[in-house]
Amino acid sequence: MTQLNPRQKQAVHYIDGPCLVLAGAGSGKTSVITRKIAYLIEECQIAARNIAALTFTNKAAREMKERATKLVKGSAAKGLTVSTFHNLGLNIIRREYRALGFKPGFSIFDSEDARALLKELMLKDGDLDTDLLDLTQHQISNWKNDQVVPGTALSKAESEGEQRMAIVYERYNQALRAYNAVDFDDLILVPVQLFAENADVLAHWQKKIRYLLVDEYQDTNNAQYLLVKQLIGDRGSLTVVGDDDQSIYAWRGARPENMSQLKVDFPSLEVIKLEQNYRSTQRILKTANHLIANNPHEFEKTLWSDKSIGEPIRIIQCSNEEAEAERVANEIVAQKLQRQAKFHDFAVLYRSNHQARLVELKLQHHQIPYAMSGGTSFFARTEIKDVMAYLRLVINPDDDNAFLRIINTPRRQIGTSTLEALGRYATEREISLFTACDELGLQSHIPEKPLERVKRFCHWILKISERSETDEAMPAIREMVDDIDYEAWLHQNASSSKVAERRMENVYYLLDSIGKMLNPEDPAREPSSLKDAISKLVLMDLLDRQEEEETLDQVQMLTLHASKGLEFPHVFIVGLEEEILPHRNSIEDENIEEERRLAYVGITRAQRSLTLLLANKRKQYGEVIETSESRFLAELPEGDVEREGFGQSTPENNQKKGQETLSNLMAMFDDDPN
Numbered sequence: 018m019t020q021l022n023p024r025q026k027q028a029v030h031y032i033d034g035p036c037l038v039l040a041g042a043g044s045g046k047t048s049v050i051t052r053k054i055a056y057l058i059e060e061c062q063i064a065a066r067n068i069a070a071l072t073f074t075n076k077a078a079r080e081m082k083e084r085a086t087k088l089v090k091g092s093a094a095k096g097l098t099v100s101t102f103h104n105l106g107l108n109i110i111r112r113e114y115r116a117l118g119f120k121p122g123f124s125i126f127d128s129e130d131a132r133a134l135l136k137e138l139m140l141k142d143g144d145l146d147t148d149l150l151d152l153t154q155h156q157i158s159n160w161k162n163d164q165v166v167p168g169t170a171l172s173k174a175e176s177e178g179e180q181r182m183a184i185v186y187e188r189y190n191q192a193l194r195a196y197n198a199v200d201f202d203d204l205i206l207v208p209v210q211l212f213a214e215n216a217d218v219l220a221h222w223q224k225k226i227r228y229l230l231v232d233e234y235q236d237t238n239n240a241q242y243l244l245v246k247q248l249i250g251d252r253g254s255l256t257v258v259g260d261d262d263q264s265i266y267a268w269r270g271a272r273p274e275n276m277s278q279l280k281v282d283f284p285s286l287e288v289i290k291l292e293q294n295y296r297s298t299q300r301i302l303k304t305a306n307h308l309i310a311n312n313p314h315e316f317e318k319t320l321w322s323d324k325s326i327g328e329p330i331r332i333i334q335c336s337n338e339e340a341e342a343e344r345v346a347n348e349i350v351a352q353k354l355q356r357q358a359k360f361h362d363f364a365v366l367y368r369s370n371h372q373a374r375l376v377e378l379k380l381q382h383h384q385i386p387y388a389m390s391g392g393t394s395f396f397a398r399t400e401i402k403d404v405m406a407y408l409r410l411v412i413n414p415d416d417d418n419a420f421l422r423i424i425n426t427p428r429r430q431i432g433t434s435t436l437e438a439l440g441r442y443a444t445e446r447e448i449s450l451f452t453a454c455d456e457l458g459l460q461s462h463i464p465e466k467p468l469e470r471v472k473r474f475c476h477w478i479l480k481i482s483e484r485s486e487t488d489e490a491m492p493a494i495r496e497m498v499d500d501i502d503y504e505a506w507l508h509q510n511a512s513s514s515k516v517a518e519r520r521m522e523n524v525y526y527l528l529d530s531i532g533k534m535l536n537p538e539d540p541a542r543e544p545s546s547l548k549d550a551i552s553k554l555v556l557m558d559l560l561d562r563q564e565e566e567e568t569l570d571q572v573q574m575l576t577l578h579a580s581k582g583l584e585f586p587h588v589f590i591v592g593l594e595e596e597i598l599p600h601r602n603s604i605e606d607e608n609i610e611e612e613r614r615l616a617y618v619g620i621t622r623a624q625r626s627l628t629l630l631l632a633n634k635r636k637q638y639g640e641v642i643e644t645s646e647s648r649f650l651a652e653l654p655e656g657d658v659e660r661e662g663f664g665q666s667t668p669e670n671n672q673k674k675g676q677e678t679l680s681n682l683m684a685m686f687d688d689d690p691n
């Protein structure tokens with residue numbers, strides 16, 4: 018076990034009141050949390066089930082839980098909660114659904130579902146363009162994060178546009194209620210509102226969570242901070258750790274000010290700063306510090322390392338994006354040999370998901386195993402969304418979005434006029450589409466044949482729904498996928514049979530994962546009901562394969578956002594170009610500081626080597642454009658970087674002859690998730 022330094026020890030042992038650990042990357046903040054969990058269990062006799070630690074991604078939560086569990090003796094960590102904020106919110110809603118007026122088996126709308134619902138509501142008013150839709154969705158999310166209810170939003174509206182948005186907000190919330198559904202923001206907002214209104218329920222949860230720890234505190238939004246304050250009450254049993262330089266979620270409402278707010282809300286707050294970085298070589302650390310010094314700072318922090326000076330940072334300029342991706346693959350093959358490393362020692366980080374595709378392709382081409390997370394979500398794949406929609410309908414027949422997604426997937430010859438009539442009928446009576454199908458009055462609205470098809474569909478879903486509540490759940494849902502002949506449907510709709518097969522494999526993977534949740538192999542794990550399993554799965558917004566897969570020897574591919582909190586011996590960051598990093602939108606909005614923090618997060622993931630790549634030309638929006646190098650490169654310490662490929666006419670000669678052309682490869686890999 019690593020020896021904690023005196024400041025870390027102080028943070029672990031301090032339990033007399035609220036405690037904030039404020040420190041730079043790699044200084045052991047997460048380590049303080051895991052050690053403190055062990056300390057609370059073993060030295061303070063707090064039962065693991067009364068301790069909760071929160072963070073932001075499923076991956077980070079899993080890692081933290083693993084680290085904490087290893088630190089305590091025997092099975093003392095059993096019952097410990099280490100989860101994302103959203104998961105905790107989900108658990109609260111699931112337990113308190115009656116007090117909240119939900120029916121069991123409520124649905125969680127992801128951002129795409131929410132968007133579809135909004136679109137439908139706004140189309141009714143006749144006004145709709147994509148920008149307005151985006152803006153409205155964003156505004157509603159902001160309102161929810163700031164605890165603004167529709168009535169308040171309406172009374173505070175300053176323009177006609179805002180007024181209209183507030184009205185849409187109200188109708189959107191009503192629709193969610195009718196669908197027995199919550200959206201992502203509700204997962205935090207609904208518990209916060211419940212706690213504010215119901216002292217008994219709050220007291221129950223305060224009793225359950227005797228000690229709360231929060232990692233990556235700089236990324237909490239208003240609602241999350243309120244939830245923390247409610248759970249703590251005036252007991253002060255709170256430890257939070259964070260780094261304002263790693264705040265990268267302002268666009269989702271994160272408020273790094275929550276760090277200074279803590280001192281105001283908890284005057285007895287103990288602030289502890291850590292200064293030693295245990296992760297990176299001197300050069301990597303210096304590079305990161307140099308870069309972030311270009312941002313203004315509210316909190317003064319220093320960060321030093323006693324590790325070796327290390328290798329220079331490499332900056333590699335490639336002729337185009339394909340060469341960049343090829344170079345990454347070649348480097349990994351070569352370095353793996355030279356360094357005697359494993360594939361999982363390497364990580365490739367990128368600003369936006371679309372950058373991953375070409376790298377993926379090249380890794381595949383070189384037969385380099387890789388795992389992606391935070392990228393195109395497993396759950397964003399068409400086939401997974403389809404099957405999940407069936408499952409959502411099975412557990413909650415009132416989920417209209419799920420209903421609409423699959424009523425004609427595969428085709429059931431139920432036409433749009435039938436669906437429109439059904440929709441009108443349901444809206445008039447304020448019932449869900451599914452319930453509408455069952456009502457007699459519908460006969461006068463819809464001709465006999467299609468009506469019969471609709472009814473048959475509903476009857477079939479109900480039968481599966483009934484079976485799903487027995488131990489027949491797994492066979493029932495497997496039969497469901499067979500019944501609809503989904504595989505044939507995939508073959509009809511995919512560009513090649515290979516693509517269809519891969520999609521079907523994803524479906525099987527999903528079913529197997531559900532099977533494991535219903536009947537866990539590990540006897541220590543509690544079996545879930547289908548309802549619980551589905552809501553848990555809906556929450557896994559990241560490509561979130563099961564733990565056992567994580568130990569495989571694979572190159573890690575992640576967005577910069579998803580890489581937060583993690584560390585890798587060798588890191589590649591691609592696309593160090595203006596308009597990519599910093600992102601085009603942030604340049605337009607003059608929000609360079611957040612992009613710089615994002616670059617800082619990326620750089621500080623590296624333990625031993627860091628390679629930054631960029632391309633001279635890149636296809637963007639269907640056009641090949643000349644790029645210019647990221648302004649951040651000029652902010653790195655000259656003496657510690659080595660540049661390659663600059664000013665040379667043909668920097669790339671690493672393309673093997675006879676290699677398949679990009680377009681051939683692209684055709685082979687035509688597996689666009691949507």
Ligand code: ATP
Pocket residue numbers: 019020021022025040041042043044045046047048049260263294295296581582583584621
């Ligand atoms: P980030 O800001 O990126 O989330 P962090 O502050 O949470 O980083 P950790 O991930 O906890 O930092 O620690 C970084 C690395 O340093 C880990 O590999 C951890 O095991 C190691 N480490 C932490 N404290 C010590 C220590 N006292 N002695 C040796 N190694 C340590």
Ligand code: MG
Pocket residue numbers: 046047048232582
């Ligand atoms: Mg951390």
